[in-house]
Amino acid sequence: MSEPLAGKPEKPAALTDWAYAMIKEDILNLRAQPGSQLHIEKLSKQMEISRTPIREALLRLQNDGLVQVFPRVGAFVADLTPQDLHELLEVREWLESNATKKVASIITESDLSALDELMANTELAVKNNDQTQFLEFEEAFHNMIIRLCGNKRLLGVMESLYSLIRRERVLSVRSPENIKWSLIEHQRVVAALHERNAERASAMMVEHIRAARARLCSCIEPQGNAAKKENKP
DSSP: OOSSSTTTTOOOSOOOHHHHHHHHHHHHHHHOOOTTTTOOHHHHHHHHHHHHHHHHHHHHHHHHSSSSTTTTTTEOOOOOHEEEEEEEEHHHHHHHHHHHHHHHHHOOOEEEEEHHHHHHHHHHHHHHOHHHHHHHHHHHHHHHHEEEEEHHHHHHHHHHHHHTTTTHHHHHHTTHHHHHHHHHHHHHHHHHHHHOHHHHHHHHHHHHHHHHHHHHHHHGGGGTTOOOOOOOO
């Protein structure tokens, strides 16, 4: 892990939860590189806690799909693979296109104003080449569509999917061209929602997610196994 756990907050009573949150944050923001080993002893010293909550946190991250644990070998940050990304974005396409179709039929003027404000903030982030803010607004856009759909269970499912592709999104926004096209695609979805055209809104969301999948794959394919610092079984 490169400069991990920087600025870690005061440790809470639930050490496993704290360790889980801290390690996950490093993984999602690529401070812990795909394929790199997560040394329990090293993490224990860095976080100033025993090895037990570290082990438990790594097992939880394995269940999330962010860590691979190999008995008698160790724990490794899960790789980024085009196949995994394709499958995750395929699920997103199915779910978000239908959510967008539903939203088009129930969206209010107040909701549209909120989306317009978000788009304005996103445009400003693009103009300023602020990758961090753009990523925040990009995620907020998709979260807003799901929230407006009104299905709490769907929101939970989507949040787990967003976590699994967070690393690819971090890579993607390093490209100004990727950011520009993502904004344009979001604007097309919002325009269709303003028209309350359910079929077009759904189609624009499908177009956006498919284009995003192609951009994300192009970001991770050159990575190959370059990030791997240690041998894995």
